Amino acid sequence: VNTVFRSTRTSVFETMSRLAAEHGAINLGQGFPEGIEATEVIEAAGRALRDGPHQYPPTLGLPALRQAVAAANRRFWNIEADWATEVLVTSGATEALADCFFGLLEPGDEVLVFQPAYDCYGVLLRRAGAVPVPIRLEPPHWELPRQRILDAITPRTRAILLNTPMNPNGKIFSLDELGFLAGLLDRHDLIAICDEVYEHLTFDGRAHVPLYTMPEAQGRCLRIGSAGKTFSVTGWKVGYVTAPAALLEPVARAHQYLTFATPPHLQAAVAFGLGLDESYFQGLQATLQHNRDQLAGGLRELGFSVLDCGATYFLCVETGEFDRDGDDFAFCRRLVAESGVAAVPVSSFYAERDMTSLIRLCFAKRLPLLHQALERLADWR
Ligand code: PMP
Ligand code: GLN
DSSP: OOHHHHTOOSOHHHHHHHHHHHTTOEEOSSOOOSSOOOHHHHHHHHHHHHHOOOSOOOTTOOHHHHHHHHHHHHHHHOOOOOTTTSEEEESHHHHHHHHHHHHHOOTTOEEEEEESOOTHHHHHHHHTTOEEEEEEOOTTTOOOOHHHHHHHOOTTEEEEEEESSOTTTOOOOOHHHHHHHHHHHHHHTOEEEEEOTTTTOBOTTOOOOOGGGSGGGTTSEEEEEEHHHHTTOGGGOOEEEEOOHHHHHHHHHHHHHHTSOOOHHHHHHHHHHHTSOHHHHHHHHHHHHHHHHHHHHHHHHTTOOBOOOOBSSEEEEEOGGGOSSSOHHHHHHHHHHHHSEEOEEGGGGSTTOOOOSEEEEEOOSOHHHHHHHHHHHHHHO
């Protein structure tokens, strides 16, 4: 086993989903939607699967999807990108991240990674030869620790990996925080790899702002999106990268040798989806916001302390008095077995797997399922 993978285990998401199945539990662990899938986009995929094309699409992606990504960039974020040279389609955001790391980083390059961090970041960075430099954000507000960032920058620092809106804590980086990061890019000659898969899943009128749009970040940002999140079809694994041509070109080279291409019928359906009118995107936000409120309200009534969540699929909840061992992983194992509700321990988002007093619950579900989970938790408590 390659040394990087020697230190890994089965992903926490897979582990908790398996445990959920074993215990017949309601699975609020792994982040996937249930009951809110974009049916019109799924129907478009059905038509494309019937009508084709079925052979290799262009490695950069179907022109229709690259044009749709460029149009969505303009419509939602006021970003002007040339579809032919500044947009790449990938097999999920995960592949997009790998392409960025493999295409842009040299062995020994240091990359600032904000923790808690999505699990593939550290592993893929290290496999690419880069050195992830963790910068911890602290609950409950997860503010940007500016001095710690300044202290962490060295002559080897090459990139900042930014996930906003952020998994698992639902944080949306503020304009002020983005301004600070944008200033660093220019001053220290860095690039930013921006994982924005939750770009459309923001609540309470809070706005997501791509770092890409900050004047000082011009020419230094890559922006990653995922149809899995935008259309609630996480199994599809269709992602896209937008970046200035000079940054996108090396990423496309890596993509060419990793997957080469992405299933064309899914690409065609996603192109259709990105063209849906405003009501689709607003409806998705409203549904998720309502679900968040229902789950958070119910948990608070049960005595749980729930952290603020401005975006994504996820609530972070304090285990508090319910955690006997000070071990969030053990707590999640006990919770799924005893209550029949699966969650994810937030420690799995830290490289050192430091135990936290937080678990993550996914609210991208049918309301009755969330209510049933609350009933189970009430009986368990
Ligand atoms: N980044 C983050 C922050 C995520 O939560 C996920 C979740 N799936 C991904 C990337 C991966 O997206 P995809 O399924 O499109 O590979
Ligand atoms: N991104 C999803 C989550 O945070 C999981 C994706 C996966 O299972 N690899 O739950």
